[in-house]
Amino acid sequence: MDNCVLTQVQAPAAILDEDIAFVIPSYQRPYVWPDDAVVKLFDDIFRAWQWDACSNYYIGTVLTAPISHIEGAAYELIDGQQRITTLMLIALAFRVTGQETALNPLAERGNAPRLTFAIREQVQALLGYWSGLDGYQYPGEDAVKTNPYLTRLDDALNVLKQLVGAIEKDRRIELAGYIHTNVQWVNNTMPGSMDLNRLFATMNTRGVQLEQSDILKSMLLRRISTDKSRYEAIWQACEQMDNYFERNVRQIFGGTDWSDMLPEHLRHFDPARFLLSEEQNLEAERPGSGLTISQLADSSYPDENEGSSALDLDDTVYCQSIIGFPLLLMHALRIYTARSGYADIGGRLHSERLIDSFSVLVDASETEVKEFVECLWEVRYQFDRWVVKWVERSDEDERQLRLTDINRSPSNGNWYLTRSVKKLFELVPLQSVRHFTGEHSAQYWLTPFLGLLCMETNPSENTVLDIMERIDNQLSLAEASQKQASFELLSGDVSAQRSVAAIIEYLKTPCGTKFEHYWFQKLEYLLWKRDHSQDEKVLNYRIVSRNSIEHVYAQNEEFKNEMKRDYLDAFGNLVLLNPSENSSYGYQSVNKKKADFKDRSHYNGSYDSLKLKEIFSLMGQGEWSPNLVEAHQEAMFELISCHYS
Structure with missing residues (x-):
């Protein structure tokens, strides 16, 4: 039996029931999944739950080996660290909402992170800090921005917090329950006597997989x-x-x-x-x-x-x-x-x-x-x-x-x-x-x-x-599902549609980070279409994966100035950025953000956001105020209405 591979289907529920810990060995690369890969996994799970809450969603195969020197059930992750790490980050994203869900305990084991990175003390400190565990200190902004083992973890969690936060509270609990029980993977556990370094180095270089x-x-x-x-x-x-x-x-x-x-x-x-x-x-x-x-x-x-x-x-x-x-x-x-x-x-x-x-x-x-x-x-x-x-x-x-x-x-x-x-x-x-x-x-x-x-x-x-x-x-x-509407378009128009006026009414509601990301990206397209022939920096602008909604007037502004919540969370005070862009602006005052935006645009030969460019152009030399939030918002609504008409 010592030479046998043990294969079993696992889910977060089994990890919690059996109190299993995972260790990322030192020979593994850092966590490297980009934002779009993180969003894709979360969206796929979300859609599977929406489609059939009783079905299982498989995230692939994981390769592990037992670790004898760690108390309890502990396994070295030979293959699958990107997926398992993302799953732990999803659990953390549910945890920070403050709601009790079945997924909340997944990222911790006793008073330590359930997932540990061998000889990566700052990673452990960050995971423990996010889990609210005693004795774990935040490594600091500089470390998070510069340490390759921390940066992508921080970006991914920021994206997931927005995705989870945009879901209604009751549905959030149901989704967490689905992930807890129905998100599954196949765990192949290698015998302890195997040379794991050699296995990891060669396992993806042999044979042809049948698709x-x-x-x-x-x-x-x-x-x-x-x-x-x-x-x-x-x-x-x-x-x-x-x-x-x-x-x-x-x-x-x-x-x-x-x-x-x-x-x-x-x-x-x-x-x-x-x-x-x-x-x-x-x-x-x-x-x-x-x-x-x-x-x-x-x-x-x-x-x-x-x-x-x-x-x-x-x-x-x-x-x-x-x-x-x-x-x-x-x-x-x-x-x-x-x-x-x-x-x-x-x-x-x-x-x-x-x-x-x-x-x-x-x-x-x-x-x-x-x-x-x-x-x-x-x-x-x-x-x-x-x-x-x-x-x-x-x-x-x-x-x-x-x-x-x-x-x-x-x-x-x-x-x-x-x-x-x-x-x-x-x-x-x-x-x-x-x-x-x-x-x-x-x-x-x-x-x-x-x-x-x-x-x-x-x-x-x-x-x-x-x-x-x-x-x-x-x-x-479309009021129907995207699947139904896309098939209807092959032979004619979509059967049931919302009016543009209904979309504008939705965008007038101060939803903060819960707004659909699509409407920010659609505006980027409309602004590019309008201005690219007159502005080289607009021509150089690219629509890429952006998943972090930024408050232009910060929620916790550095000088403790406040804006009324209805304006703070209004569509006119928000832009869509990637997490690194978002963190670079942080909680600065709007005028400091404007200066940073100008410097970055000059250095990059393009803009971080065309909507943000519109906001700073509207500000001129003045201050960003509720009146300007409304003015910018109305200008964007007019652009959307004209396009759809």
Whole structure:
């Protein structure tokens, strides 16, 4: 038994019942999850609870090893520290609301943090301080801002406190109960005799993991008896998401003549144009060439550098998709079902439900499966053509959400397809709003956007922007769920919508940090659209993940000056920042914040917030007052009303 791995399903309830402690070993990196990953996990849990409070939500697999020298049940976290740490931070976020919930005790064990970081005393001090434990002192602002083991923990907790605080009290208790019992993971406990350092260093470098999409591919291709290799090749060209579609096609359809290929030829699959190589055809003709699950797991894909001369990228453009292939498959399925006159797929849109969602096709006819795979080709082409990706360029310091152009250009007497970063226009910030404020695991806006683009022959930028704005507007006003509304948009308008006046009335209510983040980001888009052609700093501004609502006039202002609560928590006195920006402004007076904002804008060549820019412009040389809060608020409401009208 000493050499056996013990596998069990755990939840916070089991951790509390068995009084289990976790230790992050010294060889592990710091906690590094960015804000959007923290928000994504919390949102996914929240949506799962909303959808079915009796279902379980799995956060993956954890790898642990028993620790003998710590009293009680204690385990070293070999893999899974980011998820388990985030879970502890979620428990702390519930705790600081002051309400008694089932999750409150999770982050502590006796008079010590339940999660400890080996040889990281300041981390222990911070976790103990947050838990309100005796003898644990706050490490100080400088340490929190500069120590890599503290900074991300502090940012993540600030984000989670706002997310938890925005939930009504009664529902907050119910959600905490759901997390306590229904958020689960698989814990694989290694034998104590194993070399854990070697295991940690090598466990992610061996083998190929079989994904749900691989299994689904095998299930669907079973329905195809003719031209199976062709449809397998289409699937393979679509599934490699972190490369451009035309490059995938070039690598996989080895018999294709690219000398007269135009970008628009990729819009539909044409069997007369996109040809497999002779070797691929011969392989397909061999007896028993059908794919099994094990063959899919062991299959080798073409080298991504093969044939690269035909698809050179301008300015060394690299890309990373905003979604994974399983989610693209689900959007393509919804588009296909709408075309076929079927009802929408059931349940939540989540990659973990991929195979369940495809029950409509698993036993479908060969013709239907082929039609779906060809629809997938169309969707993937439109996705690469008109949906933002994370892009790196050799002349930029960091990746950004951008669109790229695909062009046909000559070189040495031959024609090639190339990629270059597209000049910024409104589609990029608007899609960024949707990406960062919608349901991360679903990105519902993609279904109508890609579906409607598939109906267009050769849309202009203005046409695509019109489609995106209409989708965004109707989804933001929909009374139905985002899932239902997004499917309705494939064939027409959303059935039931709130009025813009109702939205304005909601924004007039002093909700403080409980306001929906979407309306702050939507305003950033509208201000960018209005001003980017006149102000280079606005042009350089990017809509990114921002999850911390900042009071411009601070709640605990440094000179102890106070503003009436209705104005303090008004939409006109609030901006959306990321936690590091929020903490940099802190509790300073408004004039000090204004000076910092000016300095940061000059240094960065951009603004922290376009709404904050509007506020400081309105202030001029005066003081920030209730009258100006109202004036700014009314100006923002007018901008929203004009856009929707």
